[in-house]
Amino acid sequence: MSNDSKRTTIRDIAEVLNLSVSTVSRALQGNSRISKETIDAVKRTAEKMDYYIHGPAAALRKGHGNNIGVVVPRVDRQFFSNIIGGIEEVLRTNGFNTFIYQTQESYENEKSGVQAMLNAGVEGLMISVSVETKDISHINRFSRSGRPVVFFDRCMDDSETCRVMIDDFAAAYKATEHLLANGCRKLVYFGGTQNLFMYRNRREGFEQALLDHGFAPGDIHVIDGMLTRKKGYDSFRELYEAKQIPDGLLAASDFSALGSILFMKEVGISVPDDVCVVGFANESFTEFMEPPLSSIEQFAGEMGKKTAEMMLRRFTGVQSAETIILNSELKIRKSSQRTIK
Amino acid sequence: MSNDSKRTTIRDIAEVLNLSVSTVSRALQGNSRISKETIDAVKRTAEKMDYYIHGPAAALRKGHGNNIGVVVPRVDRQFFSNIIGGIEEVLRTNGFNTFIYQTQESYENEKSGVQAMLNAGVEGLMISVSVETKDISHINRFSRSGRPVVFFDRCMDDSETCRVMIDDFAAAYKATEHLLANGCRKLVYFGGTQNLFMYRNRREGFEQALLDHGFAPGDIHVIDGMLTRKKGYDSFRELYEAKQIPDGLLAASDFSALGSILFMKEVGISVPDDVCVVGFANESFTEFMEPPLSSIEQFAGEMGKKTAEMMLRRFTGVQSAETIILNSELKIRKSSQRTIK
DNA sequence: TATTTTTGTGGAAACGTTTGCACAAACTTT
DNA sequence: AAAGTTTGTGCAAACGTTTCCACAAAAATA
Numbered sequence: 001m002s003n004d005s006k007r008t009t010i011r012d013i014a015e016v017l018n019l020s021v022s023t024v025s026r027a028l029q030g031n032s033r034i035s036k037e038t039i040d041a042v043k044r045t046a047e048k049m050d051y052y053i054h055g056p057a058a059a060l061r062k063g064h065g066n067n068i069g070v071v072v073p074r075v076d077r078q079f080f081s082n083i084i085g086g087i088e089e090v091l092r093t094n095g096f097n098t099f100i101y102q103t104q105e106s107y108e109n110e111k112s113g114v115q116a117m118l119n120a121g122v123e124g125l126m127i128s129v130s131v132e133t134k135d136i137s138h139i140n141r142f143s144r145s146g147r148p149v150v151f152f153d154r155c156m157d158d159s160e161t162c163r164v165m166i167d168d169f170a171a172a173y174k175a176t177e178h179l180l181a182n183g184c185r186k187l188v189y190f191g192g193t194q195n196l197f198m199y200r201n202r203r204e205g206f207e208q209a210l211l212d213h214g215f216a217p218g219d220i221h222v223i224d225g226m227l228t229r230k231k232g233y234d235s236f237r238e239l240y241e242a243k244q245i246p247d248g249l250l251a252a253s254d255f256s257a258l259g260s261i262l263f264m265k266e267v268g269i270s271v272p273d274d275v276c277v278v279g280f281a282n283e284s285f286t287e288f289m290e291p292p293l294s295s296i297e298q299f300a301g302e303m304g305k306k307t308a309e310m311m312l313r314r315f316t317g318v319q320s321a322e323t324i325i326l327n328s329e330l331k332i333r334k335s336s337q338r339t340i341k
Numbered sequence: 342m343s344n345d346s347k348r349t350t351i352r353d354i355a356e357v358l359n360l361s362v363s364t365v366s367r368a369l370q371g372n373s374r375i376s377k378e379t380i381d382a383v384k385r386t387a388e389k390m391d392y393y394i395h396g397p398a399a400a401l402r403k404g405h406g407n408n409i410g411v412v413v414p415r416v417d418r419q420f421f422s423n424i425i426g427g428i429e430e431v432l433r434t435n436g437f438n439t440f441i442y443q444t445q446e447s448y449e450n451e452k453s454g455v456q457a458m459l460n461a462g463v464e465g466l467m468i469s470v471s472v473e474t475k476d477i478s479h480i481n482r483f484s485r486s487g488r489p490v491v492f493f494d495r496c497m498d499d500s501e502t503c504r505v506m507i508d509d510f511a512a513a514y515k516a517t518e519h520l521l522a523n524g525c526r527k528l529v530y531f532g533g534t535q536n537l538f539m540y541r542n543r544r545e546g547f548e549q550a551l552l553d554h555g556f557a558p559g560d561i562h563v564i565d566g567m568l569t570r571k572k573g574y575d576s577f578r579e580l581y582e583a584k585q586i587p588d589g590l591l592a593a594s595d596f597s598a599l600g601s602i603l604f605m606k607e608v609g610i611s612v613p614d615d616v617c618v619v620g621f622a623n624e625s626f627t628e629f630m631e632p633p634l635s636s637i638e639q640f641a642g643e644m645g646k647k648t649a650e651m652m653l654r655r656f657t658g659v660q661s662a663e664t665i666i667l668n669s670e671l672k673i674r675k676s677s678q679r680t681i682k
Numbered sequence: 683t684a685t686t687t688t689t690g691t692g693g694a695a696a697c698g699t700t701t702g703c704a705c706a707a708a709c710t711t712t
Numbered sequence: 713a714a715a716g717t718t719t720g721t722g723c724a725a726a727c728g729t730t731t732c733c734a735c736a737a738a739a740a741t742a
Contacts, residue, residue, distance in 0.1 A: 006487050009698055020722045025700060035720060050485060055460040056397035056406065057698035060727045065397065067461060075425065075441070081417030085445065092450075097457040100416070100441040104426065109433075116438040119396040120408060144391060146347050262629060288603060290631030350728060361692045366730060376690060398728035401697045 008051040016045055028053075059121055067097045068311065069117035071127040073105045073154070079281045079300050080128070083152065086304020087126065094312055096123070107132035114138045123147060124311050128154040131227060134195045148314030152307040157197040162314070163323045164307045168198045171296045171328040172205030175250050175278045178294075178330060180213055182338055184248025184276050190226035190235060190260070192252045199224075202252050202280070226252065232259025240267060247275055248336075254279035254286050254295055261293070261335070276336040292333035299326060349392040357386055369394075400462055408438045409652065410458035412468040414446045414495070420622045420641045421469065424493065427645020428467060435653055437464070448473035455479045464488060465652050469495040472568060475536045489655030493648040498538040503655070504664045505648045509539045512637045512669040513546030516591050516619045519635075519671060521554055523679055525589025525617050531567035531576060531601070533593045540565075543593050543621070567593065573600025581608060588616055589677075595620035595627050595636055602634070602676070617677040633674035640667060 010024040017024070019038070027034045027042035059065035068091055072080045088098045099122060101113040110130050115138065117125055124147050127139065136156055143149050148162070155163040172189075179187060189206045192199030203222060210220050221244075223235050232251060236259070239245055251257035257279035261271055271277055271291055279286060279295040286293035306324050351365040358365070360379070368375045368383035400406035409432055413421045429439045440463060442454040451471050456479065458466055465488050468480065477497055484490050489503070496504040513530075520528060530547045533540030544563060551561050562585075564576050573592060577600070580586055592598035598620035602612055612618055612632055620627060620636040627634035647665050 006485065007698090011698075021699080022701075022723075023721055025698095026721090029700090033720060038720080050482065052456070052482075052486075053460050054401070054462065054698050056400045056462045057727090058700075059397045060395070060401055060697090060729090061699045061701085063727070065461075074422065075416040076419050076422030078417050081415065081422075081443075084416065084443070088443065092453070097461060098442070099461075100443075101439070102422075102425070102429065102441075112433070115393070118393050120406075120438060120440075121395065121397045141391070141393075144347065145393075258629060285626040285629070288599065288626070289629055348728090352728075362729080363693075363731075364691055366728095367691090370730090374690060379690080395728050398697090399730075401699090401727090402729045402731085404697070 007054070008046075008049045009054070010051070013042060013045055013049060013051060016049070017041060056121075064123055065121055066095055067099055067120070067122045069099050069101065069120070069122035069125045071101045071103060071110065071113050071117065071125065073103055073128060073130050075100065075102050077281070078283045079153075079298065082300035083128075083304035083307070086301040086306075087308045088304075089301075090305050090308040090312070103130045105130045105132065111138045114142055118142050118145060124314065125149045126152060126307050126311060128152050129156065129196070130154075131193050131196065148311060150307055150310050150314070152303060153198060155197050157200075159323075160321055162310055162321050164303055164310060165198060165323065165325055166296075166298050166303070166328050167325050168201035168328075169205040169208070171280070171298075171330070172202040172250065172252075173209045174205075174330050175294075175296060176206050176209035177213070178332065179248040179250060179276050179278060179336060180209070182248075182272070182276050182336060184246075186221075186246045187248040187250065188221045188223065188239065188246040190232060190249065190251040190253075190256045191222055191224040192227050193225055199252055206250055221246065226256040228253075229255045229259035229262070232256030233263045234259075236260040236263045240269075245269065245275070249275055249277045251277065251279050254281045254283040254293065257293055257295075257335075258285070258289065261289070271335050272338045276338065278330070278336050282331055286331075286333070291335045294333045294336035295331050297329045297331050299328070302326060348395070349387075349390045350395070351392070354383060354386055354390060354392060357390070358382060397462075405464055406462050407436055408440055408461070408463045410440050410442065410461070410463035410466045412442045412444060412451065412454050412458065412466065414444055414469060414471050416441065416443050418622070419624045420494075420639065423641035424469075424645035424648070427642040427647075428649045429645075430642075431646050431649040431653070444471045446471045446473065448475075452479045455483055459483050459486060465655065466490045467493060467648050467652060469493050470497065470537070471495075472534050472537065489652060491648055491651050491655070493644060494539060496538050498541075500664075501662055503651055503662050505644055505651060506539060506664065506666055507637075507639050507644070507669050508666050509542035509669075510546040510549070512621070512639075512671070513543040513591065513593075514550045515546075515671050516635075516637060517547050517550035518554070519673065520589040520591060520617050520619060520677060521550070523589075523613070523617050523677060525587075527562075527587045528589040528591065529562045529564065529580065529587040531573060531590065531592040531594075531597045532563055532565040533568055534566055540593055547591055562587065567597040569594075570596045570600035570603070573597030574604045575600075577601040577604045581610075586610065586616070590616055590618045592618065592620050595622045595624040595634065598634055598636075598676075599626070599630065602630070612676050613679045617679065619671070619677050623672055627672075627674070632676045635674045635677035636672050638670045638672050640669070643667060 010021050014021045014024045024042055027039045075081050091098050103110040103113055107130055125142050150162045152164040155165055191203045207220050257277050279293050282295040282297040286295045351362050355362045355365045365383050368380045416422050432439050444451040444454055448471055466483050491503045493505040496506055532544045548561050598618050620634050623636040623638040627636045644667055
């Protein structure tokens with residue numbers, strides 16, 4: 001494979017300058033025991049000789065490197081890419097590189113990815129699990145290596161873990177109240193898979209809001225497993241064909257909300273006049289679709305920062321598991337606003 | 342930092358089984374000189390002792406690892422994330438990990454990223470440069486290490502490099518002809534920065550199509566530097582305020598097309614009746630915005646695969662620089678279709 | 683039976699760094 | 713001027729692998 005014959009090592013620099021490798025190594029690190037002149041000379045020749053550090057060797061000797069792994073379901077969701085942006089920002093300023101791996105929502109890929117990170121010797125892992133993930137032994141394996149793991153958004157319901165999450169319950173509760181305030185009386189909730197903590201929280205927020213407003217448990221209509229546009233489309237069609245059309249829809253994902261709206265357009269159901277819709281995640285397309293979709297803004301960039309900061313805290317010795325819950329905000333747009341009949 | 346005291350090494354396995362480290366190493370690799378029984382025993386105990394390879398050490402000794410770096414402007418563009426998907430797919434099946442780094446369109450970040458990849462010891466680099474990038478000495482530095490570099494999409498105009506690109510010229514040409522066929526006579530092109538090869542190609546495709554259809558060079562209206570939604574919005578407003586409203590718009594980016602359309606909606610210009618619009622990249626939002634936006638589908642997944650395959654070819658000794666041009670397809674939607682007056 | 687070949691294993695060096703320890707030379711302090 | 717301290721540098725071991733070389737035992741050939 002790659003022919004490394006060209007690589008300049010500190011030994012080469014040492015020979016050129018008639019120094020020992022230890023001095024060169026120290027000089028490159030700016031060690032205070034080394035004289036200014038030597039440091040300058042070393043750095044100049046290093047530059048001249050096109051030297052760059054051999055990370056793996058340094059990592060081997062030091063016992064740790066400066067790469068941190070991030071595993072996400074998919075990077076093409078604005079939500080995740082914004083989180084990644086936040087993570088990268090704080091990690092970069094702390095001297096770490098961020099390595100990203102996407103699982104494409106596959107449990108198998110997730111296992112490979114986590115293992116690859118372990119093998120690659122990253123210092124820590126931040127992960128948002130796939131929808132398929134029920135078992136986290138692959139992640140526990142990573143933990144057993146003594147390196148920190150921080151979950152974000154898609155967390156497991158395990159109090160032993162470090163987590164950064166949204167106030168999913170509160171967000172869903174608030175969105176539900178908003179639908180009620182706009183005159184909806186027959187609400188449906190399109191949820192995610194129940195093995196993920198956050199989706200359970202959202203569902204509970206929806207249910208609790210209805211209960212608190214005098215609805216009977218039997219009036220609460222929930223359909224789970226709805227994360228994609230296609231699922232949203234199909235599920236709403238089923239409601240339509242069963243003549244069970246609601247007048248308010250809360251979707252745990254902007255994409256399933258989108259799918260539903262596309263179906264409604266086809267059959268002439270008006271949003272928001274016939275059905276009010278609220279999504280989750282505030283993907284940027286929500287703003288310019290027709291009608292613009294109300295959604296829960298989750299401040300993904302902020303979440304990324306908090307996640308990275310929690311990771312850095314692990315490095316400095318904090319041991320106890322912590323959970324951070326971040327606020328969200330309901331962005332009200334046309335899809336859920338109407339004059340009450 | 343991470344306390345590695347818990348790590349199991351091949352030496353530990355060797356002690357437990359009363360074998361030498363060399364035998365254990367070979368057994369783990371399935372070397373044919375080692376007996377079936379030994380291999381089984383080693384693998385079983387490795388599993389039991391929770392052993393996983395120390396990648397950096399192996400990389401150090403072997404002179405190469407199995408990680409490959411991908412540097413992209415941003416992962417939240419569908420286009421790029423689909424490319425990444427394609428890359429990961431072929432790399433994974435060939436035993437490589439993919440490390441992704443996003444530059445956020447910043448030249449400084451790009452430099453850090455490429456350097457980080459070099460330090461991390463990746464075996465090769467696939468890169469799509471930032472809009473700010475004019476100089477590629479940082480990438481040449483990587484090349485000088487003897488490792489292959491493959492550019493994709495955002496390539497430099499340098500015949501020494503390996504590249505995978507879209508037929509940008511043909512795509513823009515085709516889209517322009519489509520606008521003409523729909524009765525547009527006063528066309529404007531919103532282009533990208535001219536330091537990038539691909540944007541020059543697109544622009545030339547637009548210009549050539551007009552020339553070939555009898556337009557004078559003076560009739561060709563081009564505005565460059567338009568990659569974002571905001572820029573598209575602002576630029577169209579300028580045209581509007583200068584009373585220079587075109588009847589056809591080709592945008593080098595779906596986002597600038599979107600911005601323009603949002604502005605037109607505000608001032609009551611109808612798409613496609615007053616202005617036909619075609620974008621580039623076929624981001625998924627194009628399909629469900631109002632009206633649906635015609636765009637150039639670039640088959641990003643395919644592009645990713647080709648890019649990764651080219652990289653693998655480098656490893657097996659192919660030396661000469663090659664350029665692959667991929668086909669694109671014009672997706673015609675409502676934004677550019679009208680009955681000719 | 684004597685020789686050669688195959689099979690399975692071990693010893694030890696090497697990959698490029700970092701760092702604890704040692705030590706000479708140059709300064710301070712008495 | 714003797715003792716102590718600081719400053720700048722070098723030696724050598726270590727990190728966890730892989731792989732060249734060697735070599736004994738067993739099997740195949742003569």
